[in-house]
Amino acid sequence: MTGGQQERLQRQATDDSEAQMLGSADLDGIKSHRFEDVPAVRRHLVRKSNKGQVLHISKDHKEPSAHSCKLDRTPHEVFVELNELVMDKNQELQWRETARWIKFEEDVEEETDRWGKPHVASLSFRSLLELRKTISHGAVLLDLNQHTLPGIAHQVVEQLIISDQIKVEDRANVLRALLLKHSHPSDEKEHSSFTQNMSAASLASLMVNHHSSSHTGQAEPSVIDPVMGGGEDVCESERFCELYNPPKLGMHRSKSKHELKLLEKIPENAEATVVLVGTVAFLEQPSMAFVRLQEAVLLESVLEVPIPVRFLFLLMGPPIANIDYHQIGRSISTLMSDKHFHEAAYLADERQDLLNAINSFLDCSIVLPPSEVGGEELLRSVARFQREMLHKREEQQGKKLKVKEPQSPKDKALQAPFKPGDDPLRRSGHLFGGLISDAARRYPKYASDFRDALNPQCMAAIIFIYFAALSPAVTFGGLLGEKTGGLIGVSELIIATAMQGVIFSLLGAQPLLVVGFSGPLLVFEEAFYSFCNANHIEYLTGRVWIGFWLVLIVVIIVAFEGSFLVRFVSRFTQEIFSFLISLIFIYETFSKLGKIFQEHPLQRCYLVNDTWTSSSCNNTVVGVPGKVVGEPNTALLTLVLMSGTFFIAFYLRRFKNSAFFPGKLRRMIGDFGVPIAILIMVLVDYSIKDTYTQKLSVPTGFSVTSPEKRRWLIPPLGSDGQFPVWMMATSILPALLVFILIFMETQITTLIVSKKERMLLKGSGFHLDLLIIVAIGGVSALFGLPWLAAATVRSVTHANALTVMSKAVAPGDKPRIHEVKEQRVTGLLVALFVGLSIVIGDLLRQIPIAVLFGIFLYMGVMSLNGIQLTERMLLLLMPPKYHPDHTYVRKVRTLRMHLFTGIQLVCLAALWTVMSTVASLAFPFVLILTVPIKWFLLPRIFTTREMQCLDADDAEPKFDEREGQDEYTEMVPT
Numbered sequence: 019m020t021g022g023q024q025e026r027l028q029r030q031a032t033d034d035s036e037a038q039m040l041g042s043a044d045l046d047g048i049k050s051h052r053f054e055d056v057p058a059v060r061r062h063l064v065r066k067s068n069k070g071q072v073l074h075i076s077k078d079h080k081e082p083s084a085h086s087c088k089l090d091r092t093p094h095e096v097f098v099e100l101n102e103l104v105m106d107k108n109q110e111l112q113w114r115e116t117a118r119w120i121k122f123e124e125d126v127e128e129e130t131d132r133w134g135k136p137h138v139a140s141l142s143f144r145s146l147l148e149l150r151k152t153i154s155h156g157a158v159l160l161d162l163n164q165h166t167l168p169g170i171a172h173q174v175v176e177q178l179i180i181s182d183q184i185k186v187e188d189r190a191n192v193l194r195a196l197l198l199k200h201s202h203p204s205d206e207k208e209h210s211s212f213t214q215n216m217s218a219a220s221l222a223s224l225m226v227n228h229h230s231s232s233h234t235g236q237a238e239p240s241v242i243d244p245v246m247g248g249g250e251d252v253c254e255s256e257r258f259c260e261l262y263n264p265p266k267l268g269m270h271r272s273k274s275k276h277e278l279k280l281l282e283k284i285p286e287n288a289e290a291t292v293v294l295v296g297t298v299a300f301l302e303q304p305s306m307a308f309v310r311l312q313e314a315v316l317l318e319s320v321l322e323v324p325i326p327v328r329f330l331f332l333l334m335g336p337p338i339a340n341i342d343y344h345q346i347g348r349s350i351s352t353l354m355s356d357k358h359f360h361e362a363a364y365l366a367d368e369r370q371d372l373l374n375a376i377n378s379f380l381d382c383s384i385v386l387p388p389s390e391v392g393g394e395e396l397l398r399s400v401a402r403f404q405r406e407m408l409h410k411r412e413e414q415q416g417k418k419l420k421v422k423e424p425q426s427p428k429d430k431a432l433q434a435p436f437k438p439g440d441d442p443l444r445r446s447g448h449l450f451g452g453l454i455s456d457a458a459r460r461y462p463k464y465a466s467d468f469r470d471a472l473n474p475q476c477m478a479a480i481i482f483i484y485f486a487a488l489s490p491a492v493t494f495g496g497l498l499g500e501k502t503g504g505l506i507g508v509s510e511l512i513i514a515t516a517m518q519g520v521i522f523s524l525l526g527a528q529p530l531l532v533v534g535f536s537g538p539l540l541v542f543e544e545a546f547y548s549f550c551n552a553n554h555i556e557y558l559t560g561r562v563w564i565g566f567w568l569v570l571i572v573v574i575i576v577a578f579e580g581s582f583l584v585r586f587v588s589r590f591t592q593e594i595f596s597f598l599i600s601l602i603f604i605y606e607t608f609s610k611l612g613k614i615f616q617e618h619p620l621q622r623c624y625l626v627n628d629t630w631t632s633s634s635c636n637n638t639v640v641g642v643p644g645k646v647v648g649e650p651n652t653a654l655l656t657l658v659l660m661s662g663t664f665f666i667a668f669y670l671r672r673f674k675n676s677a678f679f680p681g682k683l684r685r686m687i688g689d690f691g692v693p694i695a696i697l698i699m700v701l702v703d704y705s706i707k708d709t710y711t712q713k714l715s716v717p718t719g720f721s722v723t724s725p726e727k728r729r730w731l732i733p734p735l736g737s738d739g740q741f742p743v744w745m746m747a748t749s750i751l752p753a754l755l756v757f758i759l760i761f762m763e764t765q766i767t768t769l770i771v772s773k774k775e776r777m778l779l780k781g782s783g784f785h786l787d788l789l790i791i792v793a794i795g796g797v798s799a800l801f802g803l804p805w806l807a808a809a810t811v812r813s814v815t816h817a818n819a820l821t822v823m824s825k826a827v828a829p830g831d832k833p834r835i836h837e838v839k840e841q842r843v844t845g846l847l848v849a850l851f852v853g854l855s856i857v858i859g860d861l862l863r864q865i866p867i868a869v870l871f872g873i874f875l876y877m878g879v880m881s882l883n884g885i886q887l888t889e890r891m892l893l894l895l896m897p898p899k900y901h902p903d904h905t906y907v908r909k910v911r912t913l914r915m916h917l918f919t920g921i922q923l924v925c926l927a928a929l930w931t932v933m934s935t936v937a938s939l940a941f942p943f944v945l946i947l948t949v950p951i952k953w954f955l956l957p958r959i960f961t962t963r964e965m966q967c968l969d970a971d972d973a974e975p976k977f978d979e980r981e982g983q984d985e986y987t988e989m990v991p992t
Contacts (some may be wrong), residue, residue: 080946089161091311093364095285097325098351101200103296103334112199112472113294115322117348119355119877120284121828126203127960136830139352140649143385145345150376152333156306157181158369163312168321171196174307174332183305190769191300195334202277202322275325282825289328290315290321291354295347297337304335304343308372310363312537329354329363353379358411365527382407396901412421442772442784443582452579460527465782469531471843478818483848485693486856487534487814489873491515492862494535496714497606498804499723501544507723508716509856511535516805516853518794523845526789527783530771530817530840531764532848533791534809537599537877539760540940543804545938546752552936554744558728558802560738562656563746565799566734567753572792574759581784584765589969591953592766594925595945600885601930603878607871611660614712614868618652627857649710654710656868659699663872663930664879666695671880691874699869711866716859732802757792762945764791767808771817780840820844890919906967918960918968925951 098119104786106112117125122136164170175193178184184192196215307330314326321327331350353359353376362375384404391397442459444450472474491511499507521535546564550557575581674688687694703711715723722728735741765784772782787808796803817838824836855862882888886906893901894916901907906915925948932941956965 033234045083061505062511067811070646074627091364092363094314094328095288095290096291096329096354096360097284097321097323098291098293098354099321099866100293100295100347100351102347103198103294103298106201110199111195112201113296115200115202116344117351118322119351119615120831121355123348123355123832126827131203134231134686136828139348141349141352141383142342142345143383144377145342145349146380146383148341149346149372150351152304152306153316153369153372153376156308158372159307159309160366160368161312162309165315167197167317170309170311170330174309174330178305178307183303184301189666191298192305192334196294196332200320204280204322264785267965280323281325283324283827283829284323288325290325291329291331291351291360292317292320292327293331293345293351293354295333297343298334299336301335304333304338306902308330310366310719327933330667355963365471370614378411382411402903402908442782442900443585443962445579445582450785452581452785453576453789456786459781460783460786467502467840467842469841470839471841473839475822476671476820476839476841476844479816479844480851482819483532483816483844484851485690485810487515487519487532487848487852488512489692489696490534490809490812491852492714492865493870493873494540496865496867497874498535498540498543499715500610500663500867501540502547502557503727504715504724505547505728506543506802506932508714508862509723510803512852512856514798516849517803518791518798518806519849519852521843521845522787522790523849526842527781527786528768528771528815529842530778530820530838531767531787531808532812532816532845533806534812535804536763536807536809537602538595539756539762539807541602541933541941542752542756542939543924545941549936549939556736558732558748559741559801560745561799562734562754563749564733564756565805567750568757568796568799568805569793570752571753571757572789572796575757576789577787579785581765581788582785584761584769586949586953587762587766588949588952589886590956591945591948593763593885594922594929594948596881597883597887597926598929598945600881601880601926602933603874603881606873607660607878610867610871611656615653615695616711618648618650618656621648621650651709652711655703655706655709656866656871659703659711659866659868660872660875662702663695663699664875666698667692667873667876667881670694692876696865696869696873697874699872700865703866703869704864708962711868714862714865714867718859718860720856728802730801732800734800737814746980752939755939756805758946759943760792760795760805763810764788764808767810767813771813775835776817776821776838778836778838778840779860816844879920887919887922890915891923894919905970908962909967914960914964914969918956918964921951921956921959 046255056860096119099115100117100119100625101113103111104114106114115126117123119139123139124136126132127134155182157174157178159173162170162173164173171193174196175189178192179186179189183367243265309330309332311328311330314328316324316326331347333346333350333352335341335343356379359375359379362371362378366372366375384400384407386400421525442452442456446455492508495511498511517536522531522533546560547557549555550560670691671688674684674691676684678684679687717723717725722730733739764787768784768787769780772778791807798805820839820841820964822836822839823833827833889902889904890906893907898912901912910918929941930946932938932944952969956969960968
């Protein structure tokens with residue numbers, strides 16, 4: 019400010035009445051008060067205009083009594099609270115919280131005084147324009163160095179006077195309005211009668227006192243000047259602050275259950291924004307102030323939770339028809355909860371930076387026409403358009419802003435610079451180079467794999483994963499016994515799951531994988547058993563030689579780092595593979611049910627007094643001597659048991675997504691739906707004494723399924739030592755088929771579990787895990803045990819159970835991963851417990867085969883959900899106007915999309931045809947042929963953009979209940 023300007027202004031009082039009352043000394047005091055260099059504040063030029071001023075704290079200013087403080091402009095997460103000036107039940111004015119933002123808006127319902135559901139804030143375009151106008155004309159105070167609410171209020175009121183938004187005689191009323199009591203819906207009833215802030219005593223009385231003092235010609239006691247210094251004014255300010263200081267209820271309220279729960283949802287190191295809006299009659303025009311404090315301070319009893327405040331927005335004015343103060347308050351609150359705007363607010367150097375941020379927000383906002391919306395379907399395009407706008411906004415921000423160091427662990431994991439050595443599938447060019455890298459990456463963290471298991475979440479996961487591993491072992495074991503004539507059954511599968519699980523948990527590079535039996539291996543076992551029977555070859559001896567070749571093949575593949583080939587297995591092949599397994603499960607279920615109806619046909623007669631009596635013709639038929647061909651009611655009871663198991667498991671799975679009971683209880687019931695269904699239907703079967711049902715065949719104790727047919731050790735030369743030599747050599751072909759199945763399922767599972775979105779820190783080992791699983795399976799063939807692979811969905815379930823979600827999740831937002839407990843103990847103990855389950859053979863023998871068929875039907879049906887091929891097959895039957903809003907629907911023409919689906923169906927039909935003939939052993943070869951079809955044939959038919967939409971790998975770890983999967987969804991998630 020020039021000397022001439024100060025000279026002109028110092029001779030000029032605020033108004034004529036003030037000039038008559040004040041003397042020369044007081045005028046000098048006003049000059050010093052307004053123009054001198056106040057401690058910690060260096061004011062900008064004061065101009066007499068309608069536009070407000072920006073009060074910015076100079077970065078190079080040093081207080082004489084304190085060390086220099088470096089300004090912190092680092093953006094933090096925000097918590098926004100909207101307070102409105104209302105009249106309470108005692109007819110006293112107070113600031114009442116009406117809404118809050120952590121990420122989405124939550125409003126207080128007026129009738130019930132409770133919080134509504136979180137939702138995306140919908141703003142009126144006019145309120146945003148009014149907000150921009152008020153900020154452009156209001157007061158902007160940046161980096162204000164104050165640590166108490168009275169100090170902040172003094173500075174705000176003074177700046178409102180300087181910017182000509184309020185009159186000098188209104189300063190006391192505005193100041194006292196700023197320091198009114200704050201109330202929140204969570205306030206306890208016993209504290210509602212206490213005055214947390216200075217009692218309002220009705221703002222009207224303040225106005226009366228102000229006018230009376232003016233009329234009597236006495237000067238109004240100043241409550242502003244003490245901030246700047248002064249003699250007896252300091253005493254007046256101290257008395258005022260004593261009235262303001264609230265009772266020490268903050269610490270008590272911070273321990274309430276409500277506040278602790280809310281604090282868990284607010285991100286760590288978050289800073290608050292307080293928005294104050296209201297109408298007052300004593301102001302002649304709207305007055306606005308935007309304040310950014312130099313550092314966040316904890317303001318007692320202002321917020322509903324003890325969070326330091328960094329920003330304050332004030333808008334007060336008279337009731338005006340064309341200004342909605344509530345909507346403007348919602349607008350600035352929504353802006354402050356927006357990531358890009360609040361970052362700009364932290365970094366703003368002047369008013370124009372805030373206005374530019376508002377303009378950027380408007381550029382990405384959507385305006386809906388004022389027409390009536392008949393249904394949600396009409397708004398379907400809004401979400402898509404919004405995603406496109408956000409994508410463009412992110413691209414623009416990426417060009418303008420430099421890359422910053424990520425703050426959260428998730429950001430560090432996702433944004434960390436990629437190093438070639440971090441890729442476990444990168445070829446080193448040396449023999450066993452990948453295997454050595456896997457061991458060097460994982461084994462140094464071996465000790466921590468046991469220390470990290472000392473966590474309650476790991477102990478809880480053991481129980482859940484135990485049922486996730488045992489139930490499929492029993493289910494697959496029962497069906498495997500049916501397919502192999504009892505040579506391999508429940509006992510062998512339980513022992514194999516336990517033994518291989520223990521070894522893999524101790525030696526594997528990714529202990530989150532769960533080793534188990536799966537549908538593709540069941541198909542191969544059935545095909546190979548049929549082949550051996552047709553050629554009079556010993557099935558178990560042939561498996562021994564397959565195991566020998568398996569070990570040799572995996573050593574060669576690992577030596578030359580062949581695991582990198584998994585990169586070429588795309589969604590096209592995975593969907594065909596998953597759909598085929600689902601069809602096998604569904605087909606086998608009804609095929610076996612049909613056989614039971616043939617063996618136990620429905621009787622037209624019922625038994626009365628040892629006599630068969632016809633229910634249709636009343637003819638008495640003498641009982642047929644000898645063996646009874648069919649048991650009465652067996653087929654019907656089998657159908658009831660199978661259907662009951664399926665529907666109970668299916669609807670308990672849907673119950674997980676319902677609104678009944680608390681979320682934890684729903685999830686528990688849904689996750690254990692299959693064991694509950696098995697238990698209920700076993701009890702139903704046990705209660706029906708007079709109807710025969712086929713039961714699961716389980717030997718007593720530690721014994722093979724069929725002791726009369728085999729022993730634990732399988733002789734490599736056959737039971738008679740005459741195993742054909744040509745079969746020893748040609749066993750390499752079925753060994754290659756088994757290897758393809760284990761390779762695809764294990765490596766794809768490792769890819770899914772190890773996605774960087776899961777934030778795994780200890781790494782994976784594709785080569786080491788493949789070597790351990792295949793080599794152990796090859797040796798297990800000597801004992802007549804089945805081959806196992808990394809079960810996809812069970813492994814994903816294991817990883818989900820060990821995932822720790824961040825508690826700082828905004829209401830309505832999706833959970834975020836905090837960490838994953840990467841350790842070996844859960845897998846080790848689960849494998850041991852599964853092995854010990856062999857001692858409950860008496861209980862397992864009570865399970866009807868029909869119950870297992872119900873589980874397989876459930877697995878087949880549930881596996882179809884989530885496969886894009888299934889969704890596109892349904893689209894073949896729908897008119898285009900009913901197609902869903904998916905990328906492959908919007909960006910690919912309908913006929914081209916149907917062509918892609920048709921090619922997949924042709925491949926699926928070819929696979930089914932091969933499996934239905936004597937060449938069923940070759941189905942893995944036909945399956946692997948879909949890989950070159952995708953890479954060499956489809957690019958000649960479809961464009962690159964179409965392939966990106968139809969064959970994109972968009973698999974992500976999902977923890978939302980509505981899209982959750984359980985351990986029985988035997989599919990490859992894609």
